[in-house]
Amino acid sequence: MRSDLPEVQGDAPQPGGVPLASEHTALVMAKMHRTEDGEWRMSAIGRPASGQMFQELLPAVIRHL
DSSP: OOSSSOOOOTTOBOTTSOBSSOSOOEEEEEEEEEOTTSOEEEEEEEEEEOOSSHHHHHHHHHTTO
16 A cells, blocks of 8 residues: 555545535546547546436536547
8 A cells, every 4th residue: 555645535625626525426537539540549537527317417528529
């Protein structure tokens, strides 16, 4: 176990500025895209969203396309 990592408790902000406990129920994690060379790439997003069904999450996902 690494001891050089800070201990996080409660609503302490995370590196992306998102608190551990919030009203968000989902996370837009990453997107896959093809480059001009035809190679596949993955880009991390890591943004919170709210919704229980994918239809409810579409507005949050579309912002990252």
